Amino acid sequence: MCEQLITHIRNFIDLNDEDAAFISSKITLQKLKKKAFVLTPGKQCKANYFVVSGLMRLYFISKKDIEQITQFALENWWITDYDSIDSKRLSHFYIQAIEDTEVLVLDQQTEAELITRVPAFERYLRIMLQKAFTASQRRMEMLFNMTDEERYRNFSTRFPHFNQRVPQYMVASYLGVTPQFISRVRARKA
Amino acid sequence: MCEQLITHIRNFIDLNDEDAAFISSKITLQKLKKKAFVLTPGKQCKANYFVVSGLMRLYFISKKDIEQITQFALENWWITDYDSIDSKRLSHFYIQAIEDTEVLVLDQQTEAELITRVPAFERYLRIMLQKAFTASQRRMEMLFNMTDEERYRNFSTRFPHFNQRVPQYMVASYLGVTPQFISRVRARKA
DNA sequence: CGCGACGTTGATTTGCCTCAACGATTGTGG
DNA sequence: CCACAATCGTTGAGGCAAATCAACGTCGCG
Numbered sequence: 001m002c003e004q005l006i007t008h009i010r011n012f013i014d015l016n017d018e019d020a021a022f023i024s025s026k027i028t029l030q031k032l033k034k035k036a037f038v039l040t041p042g043k044q045c046k047a048n049y050f051v052v053s054g055l056m057r058l059y060f061i062s063k064k065d066i067e068q069i070t071q072f073a074l075e076n077w078w079i080t081d082y083d084s085i086d087s088k089r090l091s092h093f094y095i096q097a098i099e100d101t102e103v104l105v106l107d108q109q110t111e112a113e114l115i116t117r118v119p120a121f122e123r124y125l126r127i128m129l130q131k132a133f134t135a136s137q138r139r140m141e142m143l144f145n146m147t148d149e150e151r152y153r154n155f156s157t158r159f160p161h162f163n164q165r166v167p168q169y170m171v172a173s174y175l176g177v178t179p180q181f182i183s184r185v186r187a188r189k190a
Numbered sequence: 191m192c193e194q195l196i197t198h199i200r201n202f203i204d205l206n207d208e209d210a211a212f213i214s215s216k217i218t219l220q221k222l223k224k225k226a227f228v229l230t231p232g233k234q235c236k237a238n239y240f241v242v243s244g245l246m247r248l249y250f251i252s253k254k255d256i257e258q259i260t261q262f263a264l265e266n267w268w269i270t271d272y273d274s275i276d277s278k279r280l281s282h283f284y285i286q287a288i289e290d291t292e293v294l295v296l297d298q299q300t301e302a303e304l305i306t307r308v309p310a311f312e313r314y315l316r317i318m319l320q321k322a323f324t325a326s327q328r329r330m331e332m333l334f335n336m337t338d339e340e341r342y343r344n345f346s347t348r349f350p351h352f353n354q355r356v357p358q359y360m361v362a363s364y365l366g367v368t369p370q371f372i373s374r375v376r377a378r379k380a
Numbered sequence: 381c382g383c384g385a386c387g388t389t390g391a392t393t394t395g396c397c398t399c400a401a402c403g404a405t406t407g408t409g410g
Numbered sequence: 411c412c413a414c415a416a417t418c419g420t421t422g423a424g425g426c427a428a429a430t431c432a433a434c435g436t437c438g439c440g
Contacts, residue, residue: 182387
């Protein structure tokens with residue numbers, strides 16, 4: 001059931017079949033309809049989600065009362081609210097399926113168990129975190145180093161598939177601009 | 191020599207004396223004068239730095255030809271360019287001491303060795319990464335959710351010690367605003 | 381069919397930047 | 411020890427990029 005995750009893990013580290021089986025036995029599949037939530041504000045986030053197919057987003061409601069997307073998660077990405085998990089406090093985020101989506105659910109307790117029983121799994125998670133952190137740093141770099149227009153153009157050429165799967169107002173939200181702004185940029189030039 | 195690091199590690203995980211001694215034997219201390227660099231653009235980043243005392247910053251030169259600070263590192267923080275380390279490509283960042291600073295140097299090869307020999311150390315690094323990632327996410331949240339003025343006021347009340355140790359133009363750079371802007375905000379109200 | 385979700389376009393506003401000039405403080409070499 | 415330069419912060423005037431406000435078109439779907 002979670003061959004896809006095992007394959008993904010093996011892209012980064014060696015994992016024997018026994019450990020693979022053990023990991024598989026601890027993880028559950030969840031099927032989500034479009035617009036379904038796995039986390040809403042006021043709940044405590046208790047799991048890490050691995051996207052098998054489909055597309056998720058993590059967002060919050062900003063002071064201006066608009067949705068502010070902080071992350072997308074495509075196939076083979078993990079998504080969660082680490083802040084809520086670590087602090088054990090209530091989240092103020094939504095995690096929602098943008099399309100019909102299948103996720104593997106790694107419960108927090110299960111994660112703790114897997115980490116102690118399977119050192120290779122801890123290594124995998126460390127590597128994922130390092131990638132996530134690097135991505136986050138890169139994104140911040142872009143926020144500081146590019147104008148809104150440059151950022152949109154860069155995004156849509158680097159991730160053309162996103163532009164197809166995600167409504168424009170979500171791209172706007174992710175980039176921190178208004179939908180009107182994107183509309184104008186597109187009108188100005190192809 | 192690196193008791194401070196060992197103490198820090200033990201805040202998060204159990205570490206026996208033998209492993210502690212092994213870690214200590216692999217790490218070197220480096221004393222940096224104010225304004226000294228441990229990384230400059232065009233070099234490959236090869237180590238992770240743990241600040242024992244003093245203060246470091248990580249920054250790059252933006253398109254507009256100004257210094258853009260992406261991170262500070264106070265005592266007990268790690269600082270590095272993971273992107274360069276992972277990709278083995280040349281960095282485009284500076285890592286510089288803002289004050290006279292002492293850092294412990296964890297060379298990349300040494301890190302790899304420690305991680306395989308001391309599982310507890312890998313756990314520690316994973317936890318540090320999770321904290322760093324969470325901090326990065328929080329900062330992005332603030333970038334999206336607050337005006338520049340709010341962000342400055344929030345920063346200076348939450349980190350008053352920073353305001354004392356760091357020149358104002360660096361705070362401006364970190365927040366992504368101009369020094370003039372900060373000056374005006376301060377003039378408007380205490 | 382009719383309603384809601386999504387995108388477009390125009391007019392106006394605004395928050396912050398840019399450019400420029402000027403103090404204050406620090407530090408450095410003669 | 412002083413003169414002078416460099417660094418850092420302040421203040422004013424003007425400009426601009428993107429937001430806001432508002433109206434309208436269109437598509438998809440219950």
